[in-house]
Amino acid sequence: MELSTIYQPVQEDLVKVEDRLRLVSQVDFPHLAELLDYSLRSSGKRIRPILTLLSGKFYDYNLSQLLPMATAVEILHTATLVHDDAIDNSVVRRGRPTVFKLWGAEKAVLLGDYLFAEAGALTATTHNLRVIKLFAQTLKTISSGELNQAFNAFNLNQSHSQYLQRVASKTAALFTMATESGSVLSQAPEESIQILIEYGYNLGIAFQIVDYILDFIGTEEELGKPTGSDLTQGTITLPSLLLLEHYPEDNPVKRLVSNRDDPENIKQAIELVRNSSIIQECYQLADEYVARARHNLKLLPENDSRQSLGQLADYIITRRR
């Protein structure tokens, strides 16, 4: 199913979010305006703001608060990507040169800082203390999760539970912020808020697992960045962990750790993962999380948003980019 079909119940309001994202780059300082325009220009799937809007549609669909919040969620996501690229020296994302590549690390770091602040300022316009605190907590979770990942680069002794915890802190934190803020701002009862938090969490884990799979099986064209980027950064993701488990004696991931500059090891790891049951096992795990997310939805009132959230869960598994 196409994203545009899934997004249908909030399509018009997503256009308003895009308008607000464009407004962010209307600043007097031309260099900053250019950086903001480049980094926020539509190219992503906008899943996170969609989650905020859809989650806000079960009770009081209060656009005066939901629109700035959905915009803030997308800006926060963008800020983390801009910093990630600067940290990882990534030169291409979504098929375009990164801010890091075009302007350098210094400007990328400062742009990311500005974007964090802009997202915080937009969140504050909701005047809702719960989502304001959620925003700060989410950024704490994301940055400590990224630090955890940085300290564990090339560390092969990671358990599955550590691994999932790390996944949780990265993607799931943003997904749950999106669903929690949407439901809170629409005056949902606490029970529904908790359900949408769980849905966001399960969806986020599934989404990230698929991201890690695609990094092994996607083409550079589909991914908008080189295949095997995670492993190149030393990030041991689920496919690599399974590869270590399946071939404990000798394998290209192990060899990569002792010889980090040999691209042959990355190539062999990709080959080995593709030609084993690993991809299937990863999809199985992602499927489990999608099933949980779908189960969460059953406990919510039935409406077109609920239907879209269910379709989104399926889309996340089948997507190729």
Place this chain on the structure above:
Amino acid sequence: MELSTIYQPVQEDLVKVEDRLRLVSQVDFPHLAELLDYSLRSSGKRIRPILTLLSGKFYDYNLSQLLPMATAVEILHTATLVHDDAIDNSVVRRGRPTVFKLWGAEKAVLLGDYLFAEAGALTATTHNLRVIKLFAQTLKTISSGELNQAFNAFNLNQSHSQYLQRVASKTAALFTMATESGSVLSQAPEESIQILIEYGYNLGIAFQIVDYILDFIGTEEELGKPTGSDLTQGTITLPSLLLLEHYPEDNPVKRLVSNRDDPENIKQAIELVRNSSIIQECYQLADEYVARARHNLKLLPENDSRQSLGQLADYIITRRR
């Protein structure tokens, strides 16, 4: 006058701020705990949290809000320093190796992000929407000011007004955030809040001008970092601007732009600034801002905080580090 004497009216409460700063590093992720402890450990002058506390002492000295706010102001300041050092490749600050030097750019960027979030979370605990918005706006001002500086590195065609604007966005933004938040949280009348904002602005400009002077006349031991660091980064500060004006034909700052790697030009620039009237002219300008700050104070109720804020203005001119 010693800072400890100036701080006397809020000395006990500054100890509580230090306690809260230590609490921030009580996290169960040991690597993060170490980074937080290292970056927040007392070594700075703590002028910004002092400004919050003193500004909060004219009306309702409400510590339950002022303490987290003062802590947030210091953490925000620390976050910007951690990012600055990563961006500038600075290896030493306040006589200690920087986070960048000890842990590398990746960890420094992520630690800074975490600190921004922590400062935001603490600000949110005040439940005061005005200071929450002020926090986000301040981070926007600081990061766009730093971007402005980055885009103007080695740019000799800067007017004084551009220069002062940049100064304002860096240091003065944090100083005014400190004084505004303190006065707002103590339920000061709007007139007093505006006076304390102006005081913070004038004090911040004076402080930054003196910082730029010290970068030319201080010893490495006093500064806790090499003399001439600004110029080495390509940052054209007031002394360099005046040097360009005094010696328009040929001078070491001009030569530095065409030959950035020659340390001889930095050395000569320092010599020339020291042996001219430039330092005196800079101090004159700083004095003017201090006089304005002192004038602002006259409009506030007389108490021991007002006296301390006046002494702080004088201290800022005479300080050597």
